[in-house]
Amino acid sequence: MDRVDRYTCEQVFQRLDDYVDRELTEREMELIREHLAICEWCASTYRFQNGMLQELKTKLRRVPSVAPDLMSRIHRALEKAQAETPAQEGDAG
Amino acid sequence: MPDGVEKQSDAEAFEALLSPILDAAFGMAFRLTRNRDEAEDLIQDAAVQAFHGFHTFETGTNFKAWFFRILINIFRKRCVRRKRAPECTALDDAPDLYLFVQASQAGIEAPNSNPAAIVLSRMSEAMIAEAIAALPEEYQVVAVLYFMDDLRYEEIAEILMCPIGTVRSRLHRGRKLLQKALWQIAEEHNVVGGLKK
Numbered sequence: 705m706d707r708v709d710r711y712t713c714e715q716v717f718q719r720l721d722d723y724v725d726r727e728l729t730e731r732e733m734e735l736i737r738e739h740l741a742i743c744e745w746c747a748s749t750y751r752f753q754n755g756m757l758q759e760l761k762t763k764l765r766r767v768p769s770v771a772p773d774l775m776s777r778i779h780r781a782l783e784k785a786q787a788e789t790p791a792q793e794g795d796a797g
Numbered sequence: 798m799p800d801g802v803e804k805q806s807d808a809e810a811f812e813a814l815l816s817p818i819l820d821a822a823f824g825m826a827f828r829l830t831r832n833r834d835e836a837e838d839l840i841q842d843a844a845v846q847a848f849h850g851f852h853t854f855e856t857g858t859n860f861k862a863w864f865f866r867i868l869i870n871i872f873r874k875r876c877v878r879r880k881r882a883p884e885c886t887a888l889d890d891a892p893d894l895y896l897f898v899q900a901s902q903a904g905i906e907a908p909n910s911n912p913a914a915i916v917l918s919r920m921s922e923a924m925i926a927e928a929i930a931a932l933p934e935e936y937q938v939v940a941v942l943y944f945m946d947d948l949r950y951e952e953i954a955e956i957l958m959c960p961i962g963t964v965r966s967r968l969h970r971g972r973k974l975l976q977k978a979l980w981q982i983a984e985e986h987n988v989v990g991g992l993k994k
Binding site: 717721722725727748749751752755756757759760761763764765766767768770771774775777778779781782783785786789 | 808811812815816819820823824827828833837840841844845848849893894896897911913914917918920921922925926929941944945949950965968969972975976
């Protein structure tokens, strides 16, 4: 039987980024949750990593609003691109 | 069907797919370029290029991933052309928990026992964007995708057309490098000095 029933601090640390991103299997997530509940050092490391990432996400997502006319500028650019296409096709043919 | 009619419907179909993701695309373009005009220009170029290749897009697949891939490729080409951004300062490998360790060693007092959080809370969006821009390009792009959108590793891999393992390793190393860049920028802008007791 090779089923792991608990993680060491090192095993938790190696998986902490993936744990924060929920990119582990449910079993791995559970093993880490169990470890964090009893290990204050790993729990504080997790709080640091998670807190830092949330702070960065919050700040980086504050971007200016899209210009109201951007979609219409794109529309005009596409019309122009379309208008140029038949000439290219004619040249090729 | 006459060419004109078919192309008109293609344009409508393309714009119908682009419109709902425009905010996300602009957010990413803005964080990559750090400039509104450049971001809008990047999106327009990506839209025209994507429209020209729209016949290669498979209906029902992930339009956002497909469009982001085109946008990122144009950004990369511009960087090469302008020999720009990697504005990266020399970021050697950073040890784990770099920001936490540096902030602690600097003697920053933190009532909640996390001095790194205090440093980050004092950093503006522009400073954090500056730190992202200081990363080598392959880390910069993956970091922007990661931070700007709640994309899973699999989706980032789809956009970048690389294995999930590559995304995972770039994110892990990128986070460490980012901590180092954040610390350097916090020092340059006197965020750290202002917090020392």
